[in-house]
Amino acid sequence: MDTSRTDGVFAALEGFRIELPSWGFANTGTRFGKFIQPAAATTTEEKFSDAGQVHLLTGVCPTVALHVLWDCPEGIQSTDEIKRFANRYGVSPGSINPNLFQDQEYKHGSFGNPDKAIRLRALRHTKDSIEIAQKLNCRDLSLWFADGSNYPGTANIRQRKQWFIEPLKTAPEQLAANQRMLVEYKPFEPAYYHTDIADWGMAVLLARAAGPQAKVLVDTGHHYASQNIEQIVAWLLSENMLGGFHFNDRRYADDDLTMGSIDPYQVFRIFHEIRLFELETAQRADIAYMVDQSHNLKGKIEAMIQTVTMAQQLFAKAAMVDIEKLTAAQQKCNLVEAESCLQDAFATDVRPQIQEWRESKGLPKDPLDAFRQSGYLERITKDRASKNSHNVSSYA
Ligand code: RM4
Ligand code: MN
Ligand code: MN
Numbered sequence: 224m225d226t227s228r229t230d231g232v233f234a235a236l237e238g239f240r241i242e243l244p245s246w247g248f249a250n251t252g253t254r255f256g257k258f259i260q261p262a263a264a265t266t267t268e269e270k271f272s273d274a275g276q277v278h279l280l281t282g283v284c285p286t287v288a289l290h291v292l293w294d295c296p297e298g299i300q301s302t303d304e305i306k307r308f309a310n311r312y313g314v315s316p317g318s319i320n321p322n323l324f325q326d327q328e329y330k331h332g333s334f335g336n337p338d339k340a341i342r343l344r345a346l347r348h349t350k351d352s353i354e355i356a357q358k359l360n361c362r363d364l365s366l367w368f369a370d371g372s373n374y375p376g377t378a379n380i381r382q383r384k385q386w387f388i389e390p391l392k393t394a395p396e397q398l399a400a401n402q403r404m405l406v407e408y409k410p411f412e413p414a415y416y417h418t419d420i421a422d423w424g425m426a427v428l429l430a431r432a433a434g435p436q437a438k439v440l441v442d443t444g445h446h447y448a449s450q451n452i453e454q455i456v457a458w459l460l461s462e463n464m465l466g467g468f469h470f471n472d473r474r475y476a477d478d479d480l481t482m483g484s485i486d487p488y489q490v491f492r493i494f495h496e497i498r499l500f501e502l503e504t505a506q507r508a509d510i511a512y513m514v515d516q517s518h519n520l521k522g523k524i525e526a527m528i529q530t531v532t533m534a535q536q537l538f539a540k541a542a543m544v545d546i547e548k549l550t551a552a553q554q555k556c557n558l559v560e561a562e563s564c565l566q567d568a569f570a571t572d573v574r575p576q577i578q579e580w581r582e583s584k585g586l587p588k589d590p591l592d593a594f595r596q597s598g599y600l601e602r603i604t605k606d607r608a609s610k611n612s613h614n615v616s617s618y619a
Pocket of ligand 2: 367407
């Protein structure tokens with residue numbers, strides 16, 4: 224038994240937690256239609272119940288991200304029932320996502336809308352969301368904007384940037400000292416000509432303008448194909464601007480596929496950059512690891528367990544990189560040796576050590592198998608099938 228491998232994997236997993244998205248348990252689809260799953264969650268309570276199952280079996284998902292419009296229909300009043308669900312199902316509310324894109328008012332944008340009344344409405348919703356976060360003891364407010372335009376000449380890009388800065392500066396006044404505001408970027412969709420926060424550079428500038436409690440959120444699906452995401456991560460880390468991740472994978476656009484299903488080496492390289500930063504600076508990177516996936520064909524709970532398992536594997540593999548050897552090889556410009564440090568670590572099979580770690584925590588060594596044996600899926604399918612025979616509303 225290789226004890227250094229075991230120690231390395233154990234140490235890596237000990238500090239690794241990943242947040243599940245409530246919307247990943249509900250019925251979703253594509254713009255071409257929705258395929259309803261009989262076991263999909265139809266209420267916030269059911270989302271907590273499903274997330275609770277994933278946490279029960281993996282032990283590393285203690286929080287669930289909430290979308291205010293979909294999960295807190297009564298706004299601040301919803302917080303009491305959410306606290307009850309959290310107690311009942313053993314998972315706490317995590318990051319709070321205001322919804323600044325679904326209401327009809329937001330047709331031409333939220334913070335970037337030419338109509339001041341709509342910009343103010345968006346700010347009010349953001350402030351209400353901060354209040355919800357405080358009531359629920361949540362640290363992070365995650366902001367994603369659908370703002371942008373579809374045709375050249377239809378929006379004043381610089382003016383909209385200015386409009387964005389104002390509410391982004393005002394909202395943090397509501398934050399408690401330990402809270403953060405995370406600014407997510409996305410190059411296109413739903414806007415197809417320009418997106419107001421299109422890339423990490425724009426997100427950094429806006430987060431800086433918003434003040435020290437604002438950081439950038441990197442959604443791995445929100446990049447053009449072949450973009451070097453780990454370099455973005457390295458730069459954000461060096462600027463103390465990386466706040467968190469939305470993990471998912473993609474082949475073409477913002478596909479929201481299972482993390483690591485298309486390019487696991489990319490995720491490994493991201494984790495490697497984070498570990499390198501932590502070792503070199505002797506500090507813990509303050510990063511929220513979150514999943515942002517909604518599966519329309521895979522079973523939702525199975526897909527989440529698969530995601531968490533993959534995340535742990537890639538995180539543990541990154542911990543296998545021999546940093547001393549790598550640094551020496553880089554220094555001597557020994558390219559093949561340096562590259563091999565990453566490749567050898569990536570090729571290491573860490574699954575036996577991960578299973579050992581799970582057993583040491585009293586967790587099932589194969590969470591997916593344990594889920595299939597548990598009877599949970601059969602039970603919820605029976606309970607929810609009739610509700611799902613006509614429920615087609617997106618995410619909620
Ligand atoms: C966006 C983005 C946001 C998510 C919405 C539903 O593409 O990834 O994080 O909240 O989708
Ligand atoms: Mn996202
Ligand atoms: Mn997305």
